[in-house]
Amino acid sequence: MKCVYRGAVDDVIEINGLIKRFGSFAALDGLDLRVARGEVHGFLGPNGAGKSTTIRVLLGLLRADEGTVRLLGGDPWHEAAPLHRRLAYVPGDVSLWPSLTGGEVIDLLGRLRGGLDETRRADLIERFELDPTKKCRTYSKGNRQKVALVAALASDVELLLLDEPTSGLDPLMEAVFTDCVDEFRRDERHAVLLSSHILAEVERLCDRVSIIRAGRTAETGTLAELRHLTRTSVAAELEHLPDGLHALPGLHDLDVEGTRVRFEVDSDHLGTAIECLGTGGIRTLTSTPPTLEELFLRHYGETVEQAEPA
């Protein structure tokens, strides 16, 4: 991996070489993940990459086959219940008791965890525009998600484990969710592990991200660091074609039309490429950094080779 995590001793989540098999299928195949106190950590990966499995191992619902997992300084399998007092979980597909109302579920989950902040509960119900008197069987997916979010965010915890928490929420509610996470992170002792596919949400909220593929960590780092790993698109109009353009290192998809060139270049080699263009006399130059979408497509796509240390 390129972006080696260097830092705090105070990790709330520390996973090394985690392997989880279901029969002969390895859902997690040597996963590493570190989440430091004070950060919102984006957890990204294509469907079936193992995000929910990782979170379930962290919750002590699944037992790790190999590797070490530390959660809030404890062992999530053996000390599940006491650790859970200090965290709250929102599943991606919230399934609630059909005969209870949303309000009853919020209070129940809060009490089972050891107490709710009443003011925050009332405030969250209002902000998420949730009707707590409805039976859960009548809630839509988005509303079930809100019930779980209110129950989690109203509790007094250090860590939030959020598994695609905004799936099914409308954009207004997504914004409310983002605000709530912002408020939660204001306390430096807090941390969030946020699994998500919504890139704007990730970009807006996450300090660092880990991208996993096929049960392994493909990349970890800040978004800036990850961008650095990817290609920049360059388009230039030159006076003449410079020598050695074709031989530039890290150059891809070169397209030459008279004196106009377009290519993509690995971010590491951007400088060399621009120098080379300079020898051809630059008339116009645009250089576009990779969008987050491109970043993810690169990591999610099957054909992309794993990024190796430079």
Next chain:
Amino acid sequence: MNRFTGSGALLRFYLRRDRWMLLGWIAATAAVYWSQAVGSIGLYQTQADLDRAAASMESNPAFIAIAGPTRALDTIGGQVAWQSAVTGAILAALMSMFLVTRHTRAEEESGRDELLRSSVVGRDASVLATGLLVVLADLVLAVAVALSIVGYDLAWAGCLALGAAAGMCGLTFGAVALVAAQVVTSSRAANGIAGTAIGVAYVLRAVGDVGPGALTWLSPIGWSQGVRAFADERWWPLGLLGGASVLLLLFALVLLHRRDFGTGPWPARPGPARGSLGTELALVWRLQRATVVSWCSGLLLFGVAYGSVGDGVGDLIGDSQTSRDIFAADGADLVDSFYGVAIVMLALIACGFTVTSVLRMRGEEVDSHAELVMATAVPRRRWAMAHLVVTAAGTAAGVVLAGLGLGLGYAIVTGDAGAVVRFLPGALQQVVSVLLIGAIAWCGYALHSRLGVVGWLAVAFCFVVLMFARVLQMPDWLQNLSPFHWLPLVPAEPFEPVPILLLGVAVGGFVALGDVLLRRRDLATS
């Protein structure tokens, strides 16, 4: 596209989903009849044997209350029909009920039906396909029943009548379940309503068969026995069953067309905005209380129904040596020994609650509700123990109420109030054996969420031992595998503390084993 477009494809899909389940139900039902045929032939070697048995059975109102009116008991066919018809009818009814709710309300509840309906599927296609599935299943069941016994030198007409009676009874209760599925919004509640209907039908005919005969004709199970297999068959009661099924089906369609998808006939009412549930035990009780209350009332009613038969047992059979030999242990009082057996019967019925209640854990797990609870500060053990506590309390309440009902019914009919106290210890001791069945289901579940089914296998085995051990000439060691066999038939036999202690230790052992197993395994993930 008309209302029924896609029915054929749905039916094929259902058959594929259910093939093993259907096979199991049908094979089990046919096996009941078959084992009776084999057993009766083995037991009654001569006509004199048959005559003796018939004489003792025909005059026994307790037998009649349990199994139905006695006809042609001096023939093998009559014996098979009498001994199996009620069991067969109930099995067919349960099969049909589960089939119907599984493909109607359960699918609607889970949202899968929505997915199907969004494709090229007519509004009534799933109802039609479900109806056809049940018709097909009950038809195969009827044929299987007939084929299972026809080889034993029995008349074709009787075999067919017996099969058709079970199949048509199943069909009728399938239609009841279809109506129930339109009225309530959960498949659990729909099963509750249809299951209650089956129970009421059984009690109606039990009381009707020994007392006012009109009650029998209010019960589809009574109609199915009105076919009189092997006793100069009459076929028109099958028409009653068919007619009732069609009427119920039409009623269900009317209800279906008047309601919106996913709802019942009435709009959902709002509930409390704040919750009072604060512990896992309170949650489990809230989830289970309706089940506990309905089983307890059912068991009490069953007890009273059995008890109210009691007077006749003494009066009519007191002097019959044959039935004494069959029923009474070592010259004990016949009435007492009948009630000793009746208590075991009631305890076996109570197992239905116990296993269902234990397996509620599996439901909570696969529905991901357990995950929500266990992501809070509730350890697995406490979550499971909450379920087991509710199960144990419900079991104890149900079995004791059944015993009280038995004494009460007897006391009402005979005026002998002391019976309430006399019958109670027998019921109390059976609480442990029922709990053992529950503990076995718990261990199976704790090992793997799908293995809770061993609880049902245990119930089925104990039922076979109780009903057919003599007929099947089971060896003693096999019979002794049933915990109900360990205990004396109180009040006919003296109360013994040792077997109760042994059973108690076994229950404790299984509970502890399950606790270890559950804490070792992964939770099922959706």
